[in-house]
Amino acid sequence: MSEPQTLKSGAKKPGKAAPKKAATNGQAAPKRSSRAAAAAKTVPSAPRNPGHAHPFPRTEFLTTVAKLRDAPGDAVAEVAFVGRSNAGKSSAINTLAGKTRLAYVSKTPGRTQHLNYFSVAPDRYFVDLPGYGFAKVPEDVRKQWDVLLGPYLQTREQLKGLVVIMDSRRPLTEMDWQMLEWFAPTGRPVHVLLSKADKLSRQEQTKTLRQVKSDLADLGCPVSVQLFSSLKRSGVTEAAGVLKGWLGLCDNTATDSDGDSASPMPSLSEQDAE
Ligand SMILES: Nc1nc2c(ncn2[C@@H]2O[C@H](COP(=O)(O)OP(=O)(O)OP(=O)(O)O)[C@@H](O)[C@H]2O)c(=O)[nH]1
Numbered sequence: 001m002s003e004p005q006t007l008k009s010g011a012k013k014p015g016k017a018a019p020k021k022a023a024t025n026g027q028a029a030p031k032r033s034s035r036a037a038a039a040a041k042t043v044p045s046a047p048r049n050p051g052h053a054h055p056f057p058r059t060e061f062l063t064t065v066a067k068l069r070d071a072p073g074d075a076v077a078e079v080a081f082v083g084r085s086n087a088g089k090s091s092a093i094n095t096l097a098g099k100t101r102l103a104y105v106s107k108t109p110g111r112t113q114h115l116n117y118f119s120v121a122p123d124r125y126f127v128d129l130p131g132y133g134f135a136k137v138p139e140d141v142r143k144q145w146d147v148l149l150g151p152y153l154q155t156r157e158q159l160k161g162l163v164v165i166m167d168s169r170r171p172l173t174e175m176d177w178q179m180l181e182w183f184a185p186t187g188r189p190v191h192v193l194l195s196k197a198d199k200l201s202r203q204e205q206t207k208t209l210r211q212v213k214s215d216l217a218d219l220g221c222p223v224s225v226q227l228f229s230s231l232k233r234s235g236v237t238e239a240a241g242v243l244k245g246w247l248g249l250c251d252n253t254a255t256d257s258d259g260d261s262a263s264p265m266p267s268l269s270e271q272d273a274e
């Protein structure tokens, strides 16, 4: 495919002014006031029950990469998170890490602009990619795809698999399909997280999961699909199993519960969830 971000002439236009950049961590950060307010609302970042480890408890923000040559040279294996703007990529990373504000969660689509690297274990990384489907300045986005995202997804040898996050209420949009069909020929595996599953009834969840699995059956690369909710911390163990496999990490830290019941530490507060 050409670049997913610029596929549609109907790419959504911004509803708001461009998000302000802040120096913190190199990631675009929310405005100070909203950040302070969010901090006040956010649940504590230390697990109340230390026996409940999270699958990637050592995750730390590493760096923001605007040019492919600046990607960490020591990487042995990494997993990228991609999906429509606002699908819940950053929230999913926070949830897997068991931290509330590691990757910035935003109500402003398109806030993540570059490759945000998170170290999950020595030489192993999560990479939060810019969301597609939000083009404030289409030319800039196309350029970003040509010089950064396209080459990254096609040529980065350390990339062991792609996590594609889709809002479970609107899975497999045209841009999701274009991303999947463009990536599949690389032969690398795809794991789909149907995010915000808390927004669906059990029945809807089952139906959506079955439908998406069936729709992707002939994609042409190894593909798996699951439900996920950062709000409820559901689907975490399943996702962690796949990602640890890709990263070559043994599973002795994956001791968290799936969070459907007593979650020791939600990574997303009820107030933040959309
Ligand atoms: N109800 C619910 N809301 C969620 C969930 N995950 C994320 N959200 C909300 O969805 C919005 C977008 O979440 P992000 O994690 O910032 O999404 P993103 O894909 O990283 O967005 P961009 O970086 O802008 O592409 C925020 O308002 C989150 O609070 C979830 O599991 N349930």
Ligand SMILES: [Mg+2]
Pocket (backbone or CB within 6 Å): 089, 090, 091, 104, 105, 106, 111, 112, 128
């Ligand atoms: Mg994000």
